[in-house]
Amino acid sequence: MSRGCAGRRLPTSPASAPSTTCDWSRAATSTPPTRSSKVSPRRCNSTTAPSPTCTASPTPRPRPGDAVPAPRRAQADLQPLLDGWPLTPAYAQGTAGHVVAANRPAVALCPFFAVGSNPLRAVFLEPEMRSLYPQWDDMTAKAVSGLRATHSINDADPGLLESIGEMTVTSERFRTLWARREVRRGTAAYTRFNHPLVGQLDLRYEKLLRPEAQQLLVVYHADQGSSSAERLQLLTSL
Template sequence: MEGVAALGEFLRTCRTGMSPAAAGITEAPSGRRVRGLRREEVAQLAGVSVDYYTRLEQGRHTSPSDSVIDALSRVFQLDAAARAHLADLARPPRHRPDPLPPQRVRPAMQQLIASMTDHPAFIVGRRTDVLASNALARALLTDWTRLPPRHRNYTRWVFLDPQAREVFLDWPAVAADVVGTLRFYAGRHPDDPRLAELVGELTIKSADFRTWWNAHQVHERTHGTKHMTHPAVGPITLRYEALSLPGDPDQTLFLYTTDPGSRSADNLRLLALMAVPSVAGSSDRLERG
């Protein structure tokens, strides 16, 4: 899926999407017949030869130095996540001898998120697989425990479950970001067959996913705001924090909170009163490959 062509595809997307004016190039509109920047312009701005940059785009050279990565990141005005993605794509190909081991959430983390009865919390693993969630997260989003193991994936739910489009009031922004997150993971783990399987399924079944995936945008979730609604309690605006778990590689804890005293806080509290007592103290325990 990623292979030697991925670096070239990413560079071409950056080049054609880059405004000449933003790059500091002034030219009469009638004098430009290509979208974005020309290869020779990128090469000049990055301080490399046109032949070298052309070979990068064509996949004939796949291991640029850190200085070249920094120069291209500057030319394309990449943010930290996109710069890291470019560096991932530029790494020499790796061949994993064994499949990735199944992911498990430690019992202590299970107990921790189960104890958070006032805040939705869930743990996401490789390729956005949902590994664990508390009762309030399942009430707010979906009950992952009722899905087949292969379907317990956040990206898959966002694109293939119609309920997700109703839950997120800003669904297009949420969906585009999650595709960017999956693209970021793809650059870091290009040899993950389960990821290739997921991308293939979503590409076939969702035109929206196909459009955003082909755009090669990269997103790393750290914190932000979600605008949601629930049929039982109404609109809820939540702030989220994405916390990497240092002792558990490729696992991220997502914690949702609301502003104290807000209508969203009241609505979330009502949802907790409705949802949590029926499964008091419970948290699903999943295992994913």
């Protein structure tokens, strides 16, 4: 349980979920998580390599008639579609790895699937993610090898390079996996969640590339008639 979360009991079976849980739903609707680094950031320029302590200059305020930024366009395009899946967690990531569109079931499944969050960064740097993913070692190995398969470092988004630099410095697990240089593309498989509100969820994920929009759509669903399907339905109703 994370510090600052109020425990409450749920009517679930002792074998499927803990009796005392964190107010995950409230956490999911809060503002996206921020970095906890105490290092004062410095400004990047055209000659500065991306690093955890280098931040981009503030984005100028858009003027009337300016083109709509890509993340806002992506959210406007995808959000109605994702909202039409009330029982199917789904979100989309941009080239920097940040979520640009997400529906309520996705955020209920994990607060770090909310718009503006970086799920990969959270997996390695947020302690509660180890509890959410009981098969964390296997999942992180797939995540890093999949990252290498999906992105070319030579022409990667600067924001993605900055996240890779931060995780390399901060996470020993990421540093070890990144040094292996394994490339393994996985677009569909099962992931086990140990959700603090509904217990164990065995969900199948599908990763769908949208090349024209430079986005990755991630969709989770449970096998029909399974206990995970029942718990997922319960989660989306909370």
